[in-house]
Amino acid sequence: MHGEHANPQDVEQVQASQGWNQPRAGEAPPAPAHSARLSTGAVAGLLVGALLAGTAGGYVGSQLGAGRADTSTVNEVLRQPISQESAPVVDGSIETVAAKVLPAVVAIQVASERAVASGSGSVISPDGYVLTNHHVVAGARGGQIQVTMNDGSKHPADLVASDANTDVGVIKIRDVENLPYLDFADSSALRVGQGVVAVGSPLGLNATVTSGIVSALNRPVRASQGGGESSLIDAIQTDAAVNPGNSGGPLVDMEGNLVGMNSMIASLSATGGQESGSIGLGFAIPSTFAKRMADQLINTGQVKHPMLGVQVSPREMVDGALIRAVEPGSPADAAGLREGDIITRVDERQIDSADSLIAATRSQEFGATVTLEVVREDNSQPRQVEVTLTSE
Template sequence: MNNDPTTPTTGRSPGDDYQQVTSPYQWQTAEGPQEPAGEGKPSGKRTVGLGTALALMLVGFIASGSIVGLVAANSGSGADDAGVVNSLREPSAPAPDTPVGGVEQVAADVLPAVVSLQVATRMSAGEGSGSIISSDGYVLTNHHVVSGADNQFGQINVTLNDGRSLPADYVASDPATDIAVVKIRDASGLPVVQFGDSEQLRVGQEVVAIGSPLGLSATVTSGIVSALNRPVRASDAGGESSLIDAIQTDAAINPGNSGGPLVDMNGRIVGMNSVIASLSSGGEAGSIGLGFAIPANFAKRVADQLITTGRATHPMIGVQVAARRDVDGAFIASVEPGGPADRAGLQAGDVVRRVNSRVIDHSDALVAAIRSQEFGQTVTLEVLQPDTGQSRQVEVTLTSE
């Protein structure tokens, strides 16, 4: 199989034929009760490779806005830019030295900008969560929550925290990273969440998840950041595969939470929850303290692209990588002629062991690490040549947007 961190990820992500590892863990969609899988339905059960230990099930999950990050918007027409507050256009806010309040204060401040999504297609119905990112109605959520609603037969309803139920339209999504945007019709003056800087997250930091697990709206759970930079791959029943460079958390996440944000103790989005691990072999399994969220900085960049252009692209180095169990690193199967890797001197058969200071132990880790970089950024790769056993440092400038 091939993984290609060089290809724009506007469809199915490469690498669907990765070998799966037997594990007692499974992953489950978090969208809540669904009909049997069929054409045009929201994504169902998904499997994920996490190193050599986990198989995953996607879980949806509602989280919400922000403590200091909740913004009351000026009124104005949903069709006009005047008076619109859009958190994608605001700089990510650094966390203050001291959190403003505890979990109770976080929940009170963020809930107004959290929504529940009900998605219906000709074949099925599902639920998920989302965060309002502009006062005229743009909502950030997961692709697997709204999958199947991108045509005239799909219907999306959004329930606000104040109980109002409003129709929404599919805008665009990126199946490869499980990020989507929908827009509430004729909306104005809605509360908006503020993005935090996910690059500042530290292991052990307290976080809060707010969502609608199993349809129980406005549910609040808290925990810590358990780990960072977890490459998590999930495949749904429809064959679409996503790969996220995830934040791991032990905050309880259950089916129905997908698409909602993970927030810091100042109420700013630091991640969008997408996946959980479960011990159950079927049905609606619960949290076992292994949840995974898409970093906020990455979600913000992709959401902006989806709204602006209708598609998402990602930085590339111009190689095809293959899964090799006998290789400790990312095995380069081929190099695109004239691409960034070719210009830097990388060759087929090389094994990438590090990206900057980050350890790369398999090919998914390289794909995730490259996607999380900025366009045009120069990264330093530690590359091993298996034939000689020699390693070298290679500087590669990623493609620009």
């Protein structure tokens, strides 16, 4: 399917982990897994509110204390010796997840002629292949890559391949073996509300661990990659705190298995072009999709996607994806789809935009047969159409 024909200025825009994500018109702005923007006025308001609350609380406490002389009970508690025992480590806790995952997460620095970029990555094989974002390593051609392991050791690395459209990249650490690495989990089995942990190097702070939940699934999120390129991912949304530098790092389940790659965050408006931190809206590339992209990048140097064979318009105000052209001989052509058809559902998934259709199609397996719900622009009754996507 030709998602590349969509104009990113006309759809939801989300910057990559090194930039800012902007929402589509009329919606709150999403930003990349880098950071989110908060206006100076809003920050000042939060600080003032906290100070006022503290002052009022202190005054009330003083009045209560003045009218009560007996402090024997509270003093008895305060004078108890502090326990020297640590809480037991519980299997499935964030602590055990962190202990398992941290050795397989690296900080990445890319030095080019123009700048030094930083991000994170997941070791996915004992011989040093690392999964990360395209926008983290985009400047590596002609530049240098260095990774920092959890033990502080630094190693040179080489770019294997990357893809701007999906924001997936792979690098390989030189001359290493028997590295700890992360196992892929089936991201299609994720549930909203499920606990997850994000690991990476936000703002250059290596080996940072944050936790949260899966806030939503199947979020089509577009990000500017610079140079007129953009990426579109069918994202996992999470409230685990991710900030600039988390890009490319893992989102793992409570077993420590890779379920996503942190790539973008939502942003609020900002003044002075300054970046601020997480607002609890992070987006990760699902692990099943990232694994397929990594396989292709490592073995062929490029990626391909299952295709429907239509061109869709991002400009139209319709409830679905409006087909503007059907490629002759494509799966869509064979299924009888026509210009002017509006696709409103792929299997059980609702389609409300061109990007939504592109993301839903890319997430399918090669050769998969899907059922589309289709209506015409004249508001005809919906019909069901079976389409077998292109094979690899």
